[in-house]
Every structure is written in structure tokens, then in C-alpha cells.
Amino acid sequence: MRAFVLCFLYLFFTPTLQRAFSAKQSRKSQERASLPPRGWNSYDSFCWIISEEQFLQNAQLIKQRLQAHGYEYVVLDYLWFRKNVPGSGTNAAGFDLIDQWGRMVPDPDRWPSSRNGKGLSEVAKKVHDMGLKFGLHVMKGLSFQAFNANTPILNIKTGKTYEEGGRQWRAKDIGIKEKKCKWMPQGFMSVNTSLGAGRAFLRSLYKQYAGWGVDLVKNDCIFGDDLDIGEINIVSRFLSGVNRPIVYSLSPGTKTTVAMAKKVNKAVNMYRITGDDWDKWEDVVAHFDVTRDLAAANMIGAEGMLGKSWPDLDMLPLGWLTDPDSNEGPYRKCNLTLNEQRTQMTLWSIAKSPLMFGGDMRNLDDATYSLITNPTLLEINAFSSNNREFPSITASSKGGQLTTKGGQETHSLGLVSCMDSKAMGWSTKALDDKTEQLCWKGSSNSTQTPMCLHKKKTSLTFEKGTMSEKGTMSKQSDQGNFHLFATHAMKSCLDASPRRDFASDDFMRDSFSPFRQDDDNQMWVFNKNGTLKSSRSGLCATITDVKDIAGSGGTRSWIATGRKGEVYLAFFNLNAQETVISTKIADLVKSLPKQNLNKVSCNGKELWSGKDLGVIKDTISMPVESHASVLFVLNCK
Numbered sequence: 001m002r003a004f005v006l007c008f009l010y011l012f013f014t015p016t017l018q019r020a021f022s023a024k025q026s027r028k029s030q031e032r033a034s035l036p037p038r039g040w041n042s043y044d045s046f047c048w049i050i051s052e053e054q055f056l057q058n059a060q061l062i063k064q065r066l067q068a069h070g071y072e073y074v075v076l077d078y079l080w081f082r083k084n085v086p087g088s089g090t091n092a093a094g095f096d097l098i099d100q101w102g103r104m105v106p107d108p109d110r111w112p113s114s115r116n117g118k119g120l121s122e123v124a125k126k127v128h129d130m131g132l133k134f135g136l137h138v139m140k141g142l143s144f145q146a147f148n149a150n151t152p153i154l155n156i157k158t159g160k161t162y163e164e165g166g167r168q169w170r171a172k173d174i175g176i177k178e179k180k181c182k183w184m185p186q187g188f189m190s191v192n193t194s195l196g197a198g199r200a201f202l203r204s205l206y207k208q209y210a211g212w213g214v215d216l217v218k219n220d221c222i223f224g225d226d227l228d229i230g231e232i233n234i235v236s237r238f239l240s241g242v243n244r245p246i247v248y249s250l251s252p253g254t255k256t257t258v259a260m261a262k263k264v265n266k267a268v269n270m271y272r273i274t275g276d277d278w279d280k281w282e283d284v285v286a287h288f289d290v291t292r293d294l295a296a297a298n299m300i301g302a303e304g305m306l307g308k309s310w311p312d313l314d315m316l317p318l319g320w321l322t323d324p325d326s327n328e329g330p331y332r333k334c335n336l337t338l339n340e341q342r343t344q345m346t347l348w349s350i351a352k353s354p355l356m357f358g359g360d361m362r363n364l365d366d367a368t369y370s371l372i373t374n375p376t377l378l379e380i381n382a383f384s385s386n387n388r389e390f391p392s393i394t395a396s397s398k399g400g401q402l403t404t405k406g407g408q409e410t411h412s413l414g415l416v417s418c419m420d421s422k423a424m425g426w427s428t429k430a431l432d433d434k435t436e437q438l439c440w441k442g443s444s445n446s447t448q449t450p451m452c453l454h455k456k457k458t459s460l461t462f463e464k465g466t467m468s469e470k471g472t473m474s475k476q477s478d479q480g481n482f483h484l485f486a487t488h489a490m491k492s493c494l495d496a497s498p499r500r501d502f503a504s505d506d507f508m509r510d511s512f513s514p515f516r517q518d519d520d521n522q523m524w525v526f527n528k529n530g531t532l533k534s535s536r537s538g539l540c541a542t543i544t545d546v547k548d549i550a551g552s553g554g555t556r557s558w559i560a561t562g563r564k565g566e567v568y569l570a571f572f573n574l575n576a577q578e579t580v581i582s583t584k585i586a587d588l589v590k591s592l593p594k595q596n597l598n599k600v601s602c603n604g605k606e607l608w609s610g611k612d613l614g615v616i617k618d619t620i621s622m623p624v625e626s627h628a629s630v631l632f633v634l635n636c637k
């Protein structure tokens with residue numbers, strides 16, 4: 001009898017214990033994002049137009065050149081489901097492809113392997129065969145394409161239309177038209193996640209992505225200004241249940257706060273903390289404050305979905321690039337100086353941001369390659385700890401006092417009521433070649449050069465117009481509408497639309513975008529009283545000269561501790577002139593994790609110059625060029 005009981009207990013418990021053990025083990029071995037994810041993303045170099053061939057060419061080069069340095073994800077960014085044909089573009093509507101269940105499917109003309117319902121599974125397979133992981137950008141919620149077609153909702157359990165309460169559910173039952181994606185209002189809307197059918201639709205999307213073999217989901221228009229906790233939680237629950245480690249990433253990060261990060265971090269593995277980062281110095285500078293705040297709140301490497309979570313400073317727009325909103329592939333070099341690029345890479349590394357290189361791998365120059373594979377920076381990025389801003393530094397210019405003179409000026413667009421006298425700063429100026437410019441003089445007595453834009457009537461740009469709006473447009477141009485181009489090259493225009501990547505509500509730092517003939521955000525009317533009215537909003541433009549943001553950005557410093565006890569100390573000079581940055585060893589020691597007052601002297605090297613510091617007992621001090629940074633690797637005893 002006793003033997004029987006024991007035997008019974010044995011039979012009963014063993015499989016349970018084994019199951020529990022192996023579940024724990026496999027969960028551990030599948031921990032998501034135990035290090036900041038690292039890879040490549042197609043957006044900075046292709047915007048949206050990348051083809052299957054170009055994507056796989058880049059993946060192959062990641063394998064050959066970057067995989068050994070820990071770059072493992074190749075991420076396909078947005079609008080892979082949009083037809084790349086005349087009239088289409090990032091702001092176009094009606095060019096997206098969906099399946100019978102209202103789910104996005106790749107355009108077979110751009111993704112030939114997707115024919116016959118294969119989706120992106122062949123692409124994922126090729127990426128996996130290279131030993132890499134496949135990442136996919138997806139938008140939140142439901143597309144207008146599916147909403148307008150009122151497609152049925154798939155129940156993934158039955159393979160049939162979702163039924164509840166004795167009825168079948170369709171896209172129009174779940175889409176919330178009032179909750180459009182803020183930066184793509186003509187493309188996507190939220191779904192109602194309190195409805196069973198809304199949740200069923202989301203599950204049907206992610207079942208398909210998981211089925212294709214996706215290893216990282218970059219879910220866009222769902223964080224920052226577009227925060228949708230309901231959808232994030234449903235997606236997170238679904239991805240946690242997939243028997244394969246899928247990393248969950250959120251975007252964008254406009255106006256991210258620590259409180260917002262804390263609402264999502266456990267459900268995800270990475271989340272953006274700023275608007276889009278492009279190769280502009282202001283964009284680099286814009287990362288320092290929010291990154292400092294998240295580090296101070298211990299959010300770097302905090303708990304995440306079945307693993308860890310990482311504040312994401314965005315892709316690295318280095319190397320060979322295109323522009324935001326472009327319909328053009330990579331065609332230009334990164335516009336940051338080498339010093340600025342090093343500053344960006346150093347901050348991204350010491351803040352342990354995911355590192356997603358954005359340049360075209362097919363045209364990777366040596367300087368960019370050595371920067372993104374710098375062994376010290378990559379070691380810091382993956383393995384350092386105690387990463388945070390270190391405030392105990394002092395700064396002085398060579399002559400003593402810091403001045404902000406000579407700072408770069410950038411122009412920011414503001415929109416105010418046309419009745420506001422602040423808006424009356426515009427005048428026309430005729431050029432020799434009989435074209436006209438419109439110039440903003442500003443309202444001050446300043447020495448700043450007036451900002452002039454090239455005026456071009458919209459009607460002139462409509463010679464070949466085939467759009468259905470043509471009639472309306474030429475009528476508008478009769479009323480004095482025109483575009484304002486930044487330069488004679490007539491490529492980018494003053495744009496009044498709320499953009500994806502502006503830093504504050506008040507000003508659009510990024511006031512220019514590629515010319516679009518059918519966008520009334522780019523059309524302006526000049527009033528005789530010197531005001532310039534946006535055709536879309538009826539508001540009037542003011543231009544603010546933002547004196548080099550760096551002028552007020554000053555100097556920053558970060559510290560971190562290495563795996564072998566070494567101390568990493570970075571100085572960042574955001575000023576427009578060379579600045580000497582210093583810190584006392586005593587202050588440095590105080591902020592190290594294991595406070596040890598015996599540690600009173602340090603030795604080590606500076607990374608970029610290779611300069612050996614010798615033994616330092618009192619103060620570390622170094623002149624840092626404008627927009628540059630220095631990085632010390634120290635051993636303190």
C-alpha cells in the first residue's frame with residue numbers, strides 16, 4: 001500500500017516538476033533583450049521605398065560586416081504594404097494592400113517572394129538562414145484601407161469570421177475614427193480594445209507576424225503622443241505567449257516622461273524616448289535631458305516583457321542616407337561632423353540604448369564603420385552598469401568666460417493667429433533672375449541675417465498634374481497660393497504640418513519637408529500687412545532663430561562602470577566653441593557604486609586621442625572641441 005502511494009505520488013509529481021523546471025529553463029534561455037538589442041533598420045536610408053532585393057542585400061552585408069560586432073536584427077521599417085507607384089508616398093491614402101481579414105500584406109511588386117499569400121515569411125527565412133533575426137515595423141490598430149473596405153474580423157481559433165452576441169464583426173465595428181494616428185492621420189486608427197472583436201483583430205495581426213517568423217516587432221504610433229496602453233497590453237500578452245522570443249519595441253517617443261515609461265516598461269523590451277532622430281545637431285542635443293531623467297529613474301535595463309527593457313534613443317542616421325518623408329532611396333552623406341557623430345555614438349552607448357544602424361550597408365564608408373564597431377563603445381553599450389549623468393563637472397573657455405557668439409542659428413517655424421502683430425515680419429524681395437523671395441526680418445534689432453525663402457506659385461508646379469484635386473489646386477493658386485522653398489534647388493518647402501519629429505508643441509524645429517504638390521500644409525498666402533498665412537490652418541507664420549541650442553546646452557558628463565571594475569567617464573561639449581571640461585577625482589569616486597574612500601587616484605586613457613593621462617590624484621581636465629566629446633577609460637585605486 002505504501003509502495004503504491006509513493007509510486008502514485010511519483011507518477012503524479014514528476015512530470016509536473018519536470019514541466020515547471022523546463023519551462024523556467026527555456027524561459028531563461030529565451031530571455032528577451034537581456035542586452036540592448038543591436039541591428040540595422042531600413043528607415044534612415046530608404047525611408048519607406050525599400051525593395052526585397054535591397055533589403056536582402058543589406059542583410060547580407062550585416063552578416064558579413066556587423067554580425068561579429070553584435071548587430072543581429074535587420075528591421076524592415078514602415079509602409080512595406082504600400083504600393084510604390086506615381087501618386088503614392090508617405091502621406092498618400094489608398095495605396096495600401098490588405099488581405100481578406102483587413103491585415104496588411106506586402107506589395108508583391110516590391111516583395112516578389114510574398115506572392116501566393118506567403119507574406120514576409122520567405123524574407124524572414126532568408127534572414128534566419130544568414131544567422132540573423134528579422135524585425136518588422138507595424139502600425140497601431142486598423143488601417144483606413146481595411147476600415148473603408150469593412151473587412152470581416154478573423155477569429156484565429158476558428159479560422160472564421162469572429163462572432164459574438166449572435167453577429168459577425170467587421171472593421172467598422174472596431175475602428176475608432178476619432179483616434180487616428182497623429183503622425184499618419186490618413187493611414188491608421190486605434191481599435192476599440194474593450195470589444196472582443198477589437199482584441200480578436202489585434203491577435204489576428206500578431207498571429208500572422210509571428211507565423212511569418214518575425215523576431216522583433218517595432219510597433220509604431222502607439223507610444224509618446226500616441227500612447228495606447230490598451231493595445232500595448234494586448235499585443236504584449238500575445239507576444240509573451242508565442243513559443244519563440246519576439247522582442248517588443250514601441251515608437252515614437254515624442255514627449256516621453258519617466259511616468260510614461262513606467263506605464264509600459266514591463267510589457268515591452270524597448271521604447272523610444274524622443275521624436276525621430278535625424279542627422280541634425282539639434283536632434284543629438286535633444287536626447288540629453290530625457291536620457292538623463294530615465295537613467296536617474298533606473299529605467300535602463302529595467303524589467304521588461306519576459307526579460308529587460310531599454311529606453312531607445314532611436315536609429316543612428318550615420319553613413320549613406322535619405323530624408324524623412326522621402327520617396328527617394330539613399331543618396332547623400334550624413335550631415336553630422338565626425339565630432340558630432342562621435343558624440344551621438346558615445347551618448348547612445350553609455351546610455352545603453354539599442355543600437356540600430358540606419359545607413360545603407362552597400363555604401364558604408366570606413367569612418368562610419370569604425371565608429372559603429374568601436375570596441376570600447378560596444379563594450380560599454382552591452383556590459384557597463386551604473387550608467388547615468390554625472391553632474392559634478394566645471395566648464396570654462398580658454399579665455400575664461402563662455403560666450404554664445406558664433407553659435408549656429410537654426411530657424412524654427414511658429415504658427416500664431418494672423419491678427420497677432422508678432423506675425424508681421426515678412427516682406428518680398430525681387431531677385432535679378434526675376435524670381436521673388438519672401439524674407440522674414442524678425443522683430444528685433446539683431447544682427448541676424450534675414451531668412452529668405454524662394455517663392456513659387458503653385459500653378460507653375462501643376463503643369464503635369466493628374467491628381468483629381470488639380471481643379472481645386474489651380475483655383476487656389478489663383479487666390480495667391482504659393483510654395484516656399486528653402487533653396488533654389490526647389491526640393492524642400494516650408495511645411496506647416498504637425499510633424500513626426502518636433503520637440504515641443506510651440507515650435508517645429510524641423511520646418512521643411514520635401515516638396516509635395518498636393519499638400520496644402522506646404523501652401524502659403526502673403527498678406528499685404530506682412531503676414532504669411534498657412535492655407536491649411538489659416539494661422540500665420542513666425543520664425544524664431546534658435547541660437548545654437550548648444551549655447552544653452554552647455555556641457556554634460558556621463559559615467560558608467562565596466563565589467564572589470566574600470567570607470568568610464570564621458571565629457572560632452574554641446575557649446576559652439578571649444579570648452580575645457582573638468583572634474584575632481586574626489587567627486588568621481590563619491591558617485592561610484594561601491595564607495596571606497598581609499599580610491600583616490602586614477603589612471604587611464606582617453607579613447608579618441610589615445611592620450612595617456614598618467615596618474616591623476618586631483619582633477620581630470622581636458623579641452624573639448626565644439627560639439628565633440630571625450631571618453632576616459634579609468635582604473636581608480
Ligand SMILES: *[C@@H]1O[C@H](CO)[C@@H](O)[C@H](O)[C@H]1NC(C)=O
Binds near residue numbers: 195
Ligand atoms: C468601445 O466599446 C465599448 C463597449 O461596447 C463602448 O462602451 C465604448 O463606447 C467604445 N469606445 C469607443 C471610443 O467607441
Ligand SMILES: *[C@@H]1O[C@H](CO)[C@@H](O)[C@H](O)[C@H]1NC(C)=O
Binds near residue numbers: 335
Ligand atoms: C547640413 O549642415 C549644414 C551646417 O552644418 C547646413 O548648412 C545644411 O543645410 C545641412 N544640410 C541638410 C541637408 O540638412
Ligand SMILES: *[C@@H]1O[C@H](CO)[C@@H](O)[C@H](O)[C@H]1NC(C)=O
Binds near residue numbers: 418527
Ligand atoms: C493682416 O491681414 C490679414 C488679411 O487681410 C488679416 O486677416 C490680419 O488680421 C492682419 N493682421 C494684422 C496683425 O494686422
Ligand SMILES: *[C@@H]1O[C@H](CO)[C@@H](O)[C@H](O)[C@H]1NC(C)=O
Binds near residue numbers: 443444
Ligand atoms: C537690441 O539690441 C540690444 C543690444 O544688443 C539688446 O540689449 C536688446 O535686447 C535688443 N532688442 C531686441 C528687441 O532684441
